[in-house]
Amino acid sequence: MKILGAGLAILMALALQTTLAGLVIRGTAAIDLVLIVVVYIALKAGPVPGLVAGTVAGLVQDALSNPILGIGGLAKTIVGFLAGVLATQFILTGPLPRLVMLVMATVVHAAIFMGLYVLLDLRQFPNPVPSVIGQALGNGFVGVVSFQLIEWLPGFVDRRRARRPLKR
Amino acid sequence: MALVDITQRPGVLLGAAILLHVVLISAQVNTGSGLPILQVVTFGAFAEVQRGTMALVAGGRNFWFGYIALHQVHLENEALKRELQTLQVRLQHEHAQAQRTDNLRQLLELRERANLDTTAADIIAASGSPEFRTVTIDKGTNDGLATDMAVISPAGVVGRVILPSRRASKVQLLIDRNAAAGALIERTRVQGVVEGFGDGSLRLEYVPGSSDVKPGDLVVTSGIDGIYPKGFVIGTIEQVGPGSGGYHQITVRPAVDFTRLEEVLVVRTPAANREAPEGKQ
Numbered sequence: 001m002k003i004l005g006a007g008l009a010i011l012m013a014l015a016l017q018t019t020l021a022g023l024v025i026r027g028t029a030a031i032d033l034v035l036i037v038v039v040y041i042a043l044k045a046g047p048v049p050g051l052v053a054g055t056v057a058g059l060v061q062d063a064l065s066n067p068i069l070g071i072g073g074l075a076k077t078i079v080g081f082l083a084g085v086l087a088t089q090f091i092l093t094g095p096l097p098r099l100v101m102l103v104m105a106t107v108v109h110a111a112i113f114m115g116l117y118v119l120l121d122l123r124q125f126p127n128p129v130p131s132v133i134g135q136a137l138g139n140g141f142v143g144v145v146s147f148q149l150i151e152w153l154p155g156f157v158d159r160r161r162a163r164r165p166l167k168r
Numbered sequence: 169m170a171l172v173d174i175t176q177r178p179g180v181l182l183g184a185a186i187l188l189h190v191v192l193i194s195a196q197v198n199t200g201s202g203l204p205i206l207q208v209v210t211f212g213a214f215a216e217v218q219r220g221t222m223a224l225v226a227g228g229r230n231f232w233f234g235y236i237a238l239h240q241v242h243l244e245n246e247a248l249k250r251e252l253q254t255l256q257v258r259l260q261h262e263h264a265q266a267q268r269t270d271n272l273r274q275l276l277e278l279r280e281r282a283n284l285d286t287t288a289a290d291i292i293a294a295s296g297s298p299e300f301r302t303v304t305i306d307k308g309t310n311d312g313l314a315t316d317m318a319v320i321s322p323a324g325v326v327g328r329v330i331l332p333s334r335r336a337s338k339v340q341l342l343i344d345r346n347a348a349a350g351a352l353i354e355r356t357r358v359q360g361v362v363e364g365f366g367d368g369s370l371r372l373e374y375v376p377g378s379s380d381v382k383p384g385d386l387v388v389t390s391g392i393d394g395i396y397p398k399g400f401v402i403g404t405i406e407q408v409g410p411g412s413g414g415y416h417q418i419t420v421r422p423a424v425d426f427t428r429l430e431e432v433l434v435v436r437t438p439a440a441n442r443e444a445p446e447g448k449q
């Protein structure tokens with residue numbers, strides 16, 4: 001059930017990423033919704049699910065948008081694994097730790113992604129720092145809000161139901 | 169079960185995933201030379217494997233052929249050593265035969281030139297005492313030898329027979345302390361007596377101090393002693409000095425190398441019937 005949910009989340013993130021993200025948020029702060037989903041899975045389930053989620057999501061994302069299959073996958077695999085490891089070592093339930101986690105994950109992902117492209121002489125990234133910072137903050141904000149919503153929404157529904165008077 | 173195990177080892181899983189991605193990326197990216205990285209890396213890595221395998225095989229082969237499988241080589245080496253020793257012995261024998269043939273040829277030439285009745289003899293023993301310079305030859309009275317017969321060699325005078333037996337004879341060498349022979353200096357015809365000095369050299373005695381004698385003059389037999397035929401080489405004057413009684417003190421170096429004598433001729437012609445040999449010896 002959890003695997004199915006994770007797969008659906010990835011698919012939804014990919015769909016949103018490829019359709020809505022570019023329209024909603026313009027400029028340099030291109031949010032990576034797939035990365036947010038991978039980090040969330042890693043935080044909730046641990047390093048191995050994070051690794052698998054990162055691999056699958058990254059490869060699919062590469063297949064859809066990147067010229068080289070595997071670079072994004074590798075970056076997300078490592079990020080998912082590291083996020084899962086950190087989640088098992090630290091308490092990352094509050095908004096601030098999660099914001100930091102998402103920012104770090106974005107930076108690591110960007111470093112691996114851009115580093116591999118530059119290393120293989122496939123693409124250049126002139127002045128990447130502003131875009132990475134922007135993306136990190138965007139991912140952090142959207143991710144923290146999304147995480148809170150995902151975790152808050154089921155409880156909120158239950159509480160609403162509980163407040164309803166019983167009909168006799 | 170294997171899946172459970174691998175999920176419990178996230179590090180291994182991470183390594184596998186990274187390797188998978190690296191391979192995947194390499195398959196799509198070309199190097200600067202235009203070749204796919206995967207192909208280049210795979211070829212390079214496999215070439216190292218091949219190199220290592222080849223080194224291993226070559227090492228094993230060298231070890232086998234260089235150390236283990238040397239039994240046959242050892243046997244062959246032993247056989248070759250034996251064959252070499254046999255050949256060395258044969259070579260020495262052939263060399264000795266050639267030397268002996270040469271000596272005999274010289275003896276034959278001497279015999280023909282001297283026009284004397286001679287018989288060839290082999291030296292079979294040396295003196296038993298260093299005080300006496302004698303040798304033993306393998307001819308005796310059965311071959312017509314008698315006391316005081318002269319013994320000569322292609323190089324010159326050797327000595328005389330002093331003790332003949334039936335099948336062997338003892339020969340007193342000219343360098344013996346008790347040996348003497350009538351001699352003359354070939355250049356000036358001055359006569360004297362050659363005597364052995366015991367140390368391997370000779371003395372030419374009774375040569376007047378007024379005589380013309382020079383180092384390097386050839387000394388030959390004079391024939392007046394009735395033993396040695398006239399005209400055979402005794403030696404070369406080595407040193408001339410003032411002696412006592414108005415005579416020169418003359419040292420003569422023997423023409424014969426007595427340490428290397430092997431074959432000699434024994435002159436059987438009586439002294440009365442002898443003629444001088446043809447030319448110098």
